[in-house]
Amino acid sequence: MNILVCMKQILDPEVPARDFRVDALHKEAERGSANLVTNIFCENALETALQFRERAGDVKITVLSFGAPSAEDSLRKALAMKADAAALVINEGNPHPDPLTVAQVLAAAAKRLGSFDLILVGRESGDWGAGQTGGLLAEELGWPCLSFVDSIESAGGKVRVKRQTESGFEIVEAEPPVVLTITNDEHNVPRIPKVRDVMMAHRQPLTTFNTADLGVDVSSRYYEVAQLSIPQKESHCEFVPGDTLDQKVDALARRLLEVTAAL
Amino acid sequence: MSNDVVIVVFSSDRAAEGLAGAGERLASAMGGRVFEIAIDPAEYQIEECLTALTETCRELNPRAILLSNDTYSQEIAPRLAHRLGGSAVGDGVAITAELRVTRQVYGGKAQAVIQLKRTPAVVWLRARSFAPASGGQAPSPVRTGGAPVLHAQTRIVERRRETQGEARLEDARVIVSGGRGIGGPEGFSGELQPLARLLGAQMAASRAACDAGWVPLTWQVGQTGKKVAPDLYLAIGITGASQHMAGISEAKQIAAINIDRDAPIFKHCRFGIVEDYRKVVPLLRQKLSAIQR
Ligand SMILES: Cc1cc2nc3c(=O)[nH]c(=O)nc-3n(C[C@H](O)[C@H](O)[C@H](O)COP(=O)(O)OP(=O)(O)OC[C@H]3O[C@@H](n4cnc5c(N)ncnc54)[C@H](O)[C@@H]3O)c2cc1C
Ligand SMILES: Nc1ncnc2c1ncn2[C@@H]1O[C@H](COP(=O)(O)O)[C@@H](O)[C@H]1O
Numbered sequence: 025m026n027i028l029v030c031m032k033q034i035l036d037p038e039v040p041a042r043d044f045r046v047d048a049l050h051k052e053a054e055r056g057s058a059n060l061v062t063n064i065f066c067e068n069a070l071e072t073a074l075q076f077r078e079r080a081g082d083v084k085i086t087v088l089s090f091g092a093p094s095a096e097d098s099l100r101k102a103l104a105m106k107a108d109a110a111a112l113v114i115n116e117g118n119p120h121p122d123p124l125t126v127a128q129v130l131a132a133a134a135k136r137l138g139s140f141d142l143i144l145v146g147r148e149s150g151d152w153g154a155g156q157t158g159g160l161l162a163e164e165l166g167w168p169c170l171s172f173v174d175s176i177e178s179a180g181g182k183v184r185v186k187r188q189t190e191s192g193f194e195i196v197e198a199e200p201p202v203v204l205t206i207t208n209d210e211h212n213v214p215r216i217p218k219v220r221d222v223m224m225a226h227r228q229p230l231t232t233f234n235t236a237d238l239g240v241d242v243s244s245r246y247y248e249v250a251q252l253s254i255p256q257k258e259s260h261c262e263f264v265p266g267d268t269l270d271q272k273v274d275a276l277a278r279r280l281l282e283v284t285a286a287l
Numbered sequence: 288m289s290n291d292v293v294i295v296v297f298s299s300d301r302a303a304e305g306l307a308g309a310g311e312r313l314a315s316a317m318g319g320r321v322f323e324i325a326i327d328p329a330e331y332q333i334e335e336c337l338t339a340l341t342e343t344c345r346e347l348n349p350r351a352i353l354l355s356n357d358t359y360s361q362e363i364a365p366r367l368a369h370r371l372g373g374s375a376v377g378d379g380v381a382i383t384a385e386l387r388v389t390r391q392v393y394g395g396k397a398q399a400v401i402q403l404k405r406t407p408a409v410v411w412l413r414a415r416s417f418a419p420a421s422g423g424q425a426p427s428p429v430r431t432g433g434a435p436v437l438h439a440q441t442r443i444v445e446r447r448r449e450t451q452g453e454a455r456l457e458d459a460r461v462i463v464s465g466g467r468g469i470g471g472p473e474g475f476s477g478e479l480q481p482l483a484r485l486l487g488a489q490m491a492a493s494r495a496a497c498d499a500g501w502v503p504l505t506w507q508v509g510q511t512g513k514k515v516a517p518d519l520y521l522a523i524g525i526t527g528a529s530q531h532m533a534g535i536s537e538a539k540q541i542a543a544i545n546i547d548r549d550a551p552i553f554k555h556c557r558f559g560i561v562e563d564y565r566k567v568v569p570l571l572r573q574k575l576s577a578i579q580r
Contacts, residue, residue, distance in 0.1 A: 037394045040551065041529050044396045053393055065511075123365070124374075148511065150530075152392050152399075155377055159365035168334055168440045171362040174504075184444075188504055189358045190457075190513070192449035198441040207511065210500035244404075246374045250387060251400035261543075261556040273567055276544075276560050277574035283519045283540060284486055287460050 025083045025178075025200075026138060027073045030130055030145045030157070031066040031102055033095040035059075037150035044254070051252040052120065053151070062098040065146025067214035069206035070102055072176060073144055074215070080178045084108050086137060090129045091115055096230060103225035104217035111137055111231040117242040124246035127160035132238040134165070137231070141200035142183065147172055147207040158205035167201050174209040288406055290319030291349040294426060295340065295360065297328045301458060302355040305417035307426060309382065310353055316384035322347055323426035329446075331359055334439040339431040341370045344407065347429065351386065352407050355414035356514065368409035375409040376401045382410055394510055395533030413514050415457055416537050449503050454489060456506070461488035462517045462538075464508060466531075467495035468524020468545065468564065475502050478568045479523060485575045491515065493525050509534035523564050527552025544568070 036059045045054040070087065077083035087102040089095040090113040099110040113133050115121065121129070134140060143165075148155035162169035173187045173196075185196050188207055206212070217225075235242050264279065266272035294310040296303045310321045324343060326336060340363065344352060352367065354360035356378055368375035381389040386403040388410055403410075456462070463483040465475055475490070483490050491513070492506040508515055510530040516537035523544045525531060532555060535541065543552045543559040544567050553559050560567060 037530065038528070041396050044393065046397050051399075053397065124369075150394060153378070153394070153510065155361060156365040156375060159362065160369055163366050163369035169362070169366065170333065170441055172358055190505065192447040192505060194443050194447070195445040196441055196443050202440060208494070208498055209504055210498055213498055246405065247376060247401050247403045249399055250402040252392070253398055254396065255398050258554050259557060261553040262558045264558060264560050269562060269566060270570065272560055272562065273570045274574055276567070277571055277578060279558050280486060280519070280521070280542070281575065281578060284461055287518055
């Protein structure tokens with residue numbers, strides 16, 4: 025079975041709000057001193073694929089990214105986590121591709137790379153959080169798509185996936201090829217690669233394309249960002265008064281009851 | 288293309304009311320009508336639903352299609368937009384007649400206005416944050432029949448509920464929520480749950496606590512968890528990362544128990560206490576029972 029995992033490199037989403045600035049003119053976040061990291065849900069997706077390979081055996085995992093040349097780091101990390109092959113589509117045309125453009129680029133690259141049974145993407149990216157790439161990619165390929173999956177099992181020629189809903193979970197059976205969008209759970213927390221594997225990953229081949237090779241128009245025709253700003257919203261916290269723990273907790277109890285009694 | 292709005296409703300709760308309200312106001316701003324397509328979530332199968340919705344929406348030819356931010360809506364929206372030649376955007380908190388949608392980005396640290404370039408605009412909204420319809424003209428119900436998909440490659444074979452009774456977290460008025468600072472499942476069951484009972488509250492958690500497997504995933508609040516709007520949200524052992532706060536931006540009051548005075552959560556709190564929850568919560572429970580008696 026061939027699995028493709030799409031990985032996006034983003035500005036570290038854990039940058040605290042106090043250090044976060046936007047460039048309102050170019051409608052993008054300022055890099056500042058923040059690191060570039062792999063979107064967490066893409067790592068959850070790779071981890072899900074790796075565990076599937078460990079159970080199902082004959083599985084090849086390819087990772088694919090569309091982005092700046094620095095996205096190579098995300099792919100090398102994926103190789104160190106033990107993906108089998110990696111490919112990068114360098115984006116030299118559009119710093120803010122919309123989700124349809126991204127899906128078209130990924131679909132074209134997937135077709136170039138071979139024939140896949142499963143394509144895994146994250147449920148959403150930690151920067152713009154569009155949550156659309158999986159569905160649009162499926163439509164571009166004419167495949168079905170299942171969202172919010174957290175584990176995959178093989179079941180004959182099919183796959184059985186578990187996916188999360190607001191009220192619990194569902195088991196869905198799918199006949200490949202299918203696109204899955206992956207979400208987090210306690211079992212797909214990404215593994216930490218071994219130092220030796222990190223070193224080896226640097227010597228592994230990396231296939232690269234540019235968008236012209238793939239024949240995809242990267243201008244945004246789906247949507248564009250009209251405004252980007254940081255909302256100002258801070259409230260003043262009143263720390264409950266008291267000299268001793270007992271006094272403070274007493275004040276806290278009264279505050280809580282004031283609020284809940286009014287309901 | 289008409290100026291009409293279609294709302295797609297998967298359940299009958301506050302989200303449905305919010306959708307009806309958003310639909311009514313958008314249609315009136317654009318000078319169109321509102322149609323409502325109701326889908327029974329118990330019958331939902333992805334490919335069938337998508338095919339039926341595509342056909343019905345092609346006939347109605349609306350300028351905008353509004354959905355809520357539940358699992359099924361989010362799963363359907365981008366694909367529906369693609370099939371109709373439109374554009375989708377999600378998690379909207381406002382939408383204008385010019386098809387500009389406001390949403391949070393960068394994990395809730397920034398806010399963007401997105402201009403959709405193709406129609407129909409397919410938008411999933413934080414529907415619970417929208418005021419209900421004024422009660423003027425009720426939306427016209429439309430049935431989706433559509434041709435069944437002959438060979439669907441996917442099939443939902445089992446549905447499991449993992450909720451706290453029948454009440455939805457999204458509708459809770461008081462929420463007690465725990466994070467990594469709780470330290471393990473025992474803290475949730477032994478300390479936080481009894482406290483929640485005393486306050487008539489439902490339980491929730493941060494992603495860190497859910498990922499650790501301490502509590503069910505359905506408890507996760509935040510950017511990629513539930514969006515809640517209680518009157519009181521009591522955060523215990525939670526830092527207040529922007530992605531967590533993205534789920535409680537509609538809470539009326541936030542209070543926190545945290546050992547770290549500089550935890551970002553306090554920047555969003557009405558009141559709080561800087562102490563170890565292990566000392567605070569047992570004492571708090573005693574005091575609450577005493578005062579209530
Ligand atoms: C794309 C993306 C999406 C995300 N989506 C979500 C989401 O939906 N929901 C979400 O919650 N997170 C989400 N996150 C994760 C988020 O960034 C944080 O990592 C997470 O919220 C941290 O959880 P926490 O506050 O419980 O843990 P920590 O950050 O570890 O904080 C623990 C807190 O507990 C306090 N503490 C420790 N011991 C005690 C004690 N004994 N008594 C009292 N206080 C104590 C500490 O001072 C600290 O403030 C997302 C991240 C990304 C990148
Ligand atoms: N530029 C990209 N390169 C590779 N994968 C991507 C890219 N953009 C989005 N994806 C995939 O799509 C998922 C959802 O992203 P989004 O639709 O942007 O929220 C991500 O987790 C990735 O798996």
